[in-house]
Structure formats: C-alpha cells, structure tokens
Amino acid sequence: MYYDLVTELIGLVKLYEKESPNNGQDVYIFGQWLNEHLQKNGARTLEEPEWEGKSKGRSADSVINTSLVHLFRYAKLQAKSAIIDTEFSTPDDFIYLITLMSFGSMSKTALIKMNVHEKSAGIQIVNRLIKSGLVEQTGHSGDKRNKIIHITPKGTELLNQNMQNIRIATRNVTEPLTYQEKMDLIRLLSKLEDFHESKALV
Numbered sequence: 238m239y240y241d242l243v244t245e246l247i248g249l250v251k252l253y254e255k256e257s258p259n260n261g262q263d264v265y266i267f268g269q270w271l272n273e274h275l276q277k278n279g280a281r282t283l284e285e286p287e288w289e290g291k292s293k294g295r296s297a298d299s300v301i302n303t304s305l306v307h308l309f310r311y312a313k314l315q316a317k318s319a320i321i322d323t324e325f326s327t328p329d330d331f332i333y334l335i336t337l338m339s340f341g342s343m344s345k346t347a348l349i350k351m352n353v354h355e356k357s358a359g360i361q362i363v364n365r366l367i368k369s370g371l372v373e374q375t376g377h378s379g380d381k382r383n384k385i386i387h388i389t390p391k392g393t394e395l396l397n398q399n400m401q402n403i404r405i406a407t408r409n410v411t412e413p414l415t416y417q418e419k420m421d422l423i424r425l426l427s428k429l430e431d432f433h434e435s436k437a438l439v
Contacts, residue, residue, distance in 0.1 A: 249274070265420060312410045319406035323399050324369065329354075329362050331403060334371060334396045337388040344377060345384045371395060 253260075253270050260266045288300045316328035325331050329352070336351055337343070343351075349359030363386060366372040371392035374384040388396075411419060 265417075308410070315406040315409050316403075319402040320399065324371075324395055325399070326365060327362075330366060330369075330371070331396060331399065333362055333366060334388055334392050335403075337372065337386065338393065338396060342385050342387040345374065345386050348386050366392070 249271060250267070252274070253267055257266075257270055260270070288295065288297075290299075313328060316331075320328060320331065332352060333348060336348060340351070345360070345363055346356075348363065349356060352359065354362070363372065363374075367374060371389060372386050373389050374386050377383045377385050411422075414422065
C-alpha cells in the first residue's frame with residue numbers, strides 16, 4: 238500500500254477544500270486545482286513539445302494557427318462525407334439546422350452571428366434553406382425588417398434522418414483524444430472563442 242502517498246493526497250484534499258470551498262467534489266476540477274497547485278510550488282511540468290521549424294524560430298502562435306486551419310479543413314472533409322446523397326448542399330446547411338434545433342427560433346442576424354459568418358454568406362445559406370423548405374421566416378413582432386427563422390418539420394425530419402452520419406463524422410475529427418483530453422481541449426478552445434467573441438462585439 239502507498240500509505241505515504243495516500244497521506245499526502247489527504248493533505249492536498251484538505252488544502253483544496255480550504256482554498257476552493259465552492260468547487261464541490263468534482264474530480265476533474267480537483268485535478269485542475271492540483272495541477273495549478275503543483276506548478277505554483279515548483280513541481281515539474283510537462284515538457285514543452287517539439288514542432289517543425291521550432292529551431293529556426295517558428296513560434297507557438299504560428300503552430301496553433303496552422304493547426305486550427307488544418308483541423309477546420311479536416312472537419313469540413315468529414316462533414317462533406319456525412320452529407321453525400323442527401324438534400325444538404327453544404328455542411329453549413331445542417332449546421333444552421335442544428336443551431337435552430339438546439340437553441341430554438343431566432344432572428345436571421347442572430348443565426349448568422351452564432352455561426353460566425355459574414356452577413357452576405359449567411360444570408361445565402363438561409364435563403365437556400367428557405368428555398369428547400371427546411372426553414373421558414375416570419376416577421377419579428379417588434380421589427381418587421383428583422384426576420385425570425387424557424388426550422389420546419391421537413392428540416393427536422395431531414396436532420397434526424399442524417400444525424401447518425403453527422404455524429405460519426407464529428408467523432409472522426411476528435412477520434413484519437415481521450416475523454417480527459419477532450420475536456421481540456423474544450424476548456425482551451427472556449428477560452429479562445431470567448432476572447433475573440435468579446436473583441437468582435439466591441
């Protein structure tokens with residue numbers, strides 16, 4: 238038995254409880270706290286990764302930006318494979334429908350903004366979905382110029398019919414990651430998205 242390790246762990250749990258009384262008994266949050274606590278106290282952290290061009294001065298920012306662009310393209314290829322032989326013209330079609338199904342009807346402006354599209358590109362997608370009968374628009378009660386977009390029964394049915402293929406394509410993008418790695422990645426990506434969204438609102 239690792240009695241010394243258990244004793245040390247109990248001490249760390251007591252310290253965690255004292256420093257973070259509102260975090261509860263979530264193992265993942267405790268793990269984050271423990272990692273930060275060890276780093277603050279001089280514990281050895283993970284070694285810095287290597288990447289192509291590092292020795293010639295290529296920055297971490299460059300690597301991250303390139304990886305995000307590449308991953309977007311990989312995700313797009315997976316999404317295209319999921320809509321072969323369907324009524325969807327592009328992956329954006331089902332992404333807009335998923336947004337409406339998940340968050341409910343919303344203004345055309347809000348729908349386009351939520352999917353981070355330029356207005357002209359977003360309007361083309363919405364108009365294509367309207368023409369296909371997958372969504373419909375109605376006038377906003379307070380502002381007739383701002384249209385509210387609703388998913389139609391046809392849109393819901395088409396989305397449900399293809400959801401399994403969409404889920405498979407989504408899993409393929411994150412295939413090698415463990416559950417813990419996915420949670421870490423969500424945390425980091427959310428931090429980036431929140432930052433850029435706040436900048437876009439200024």
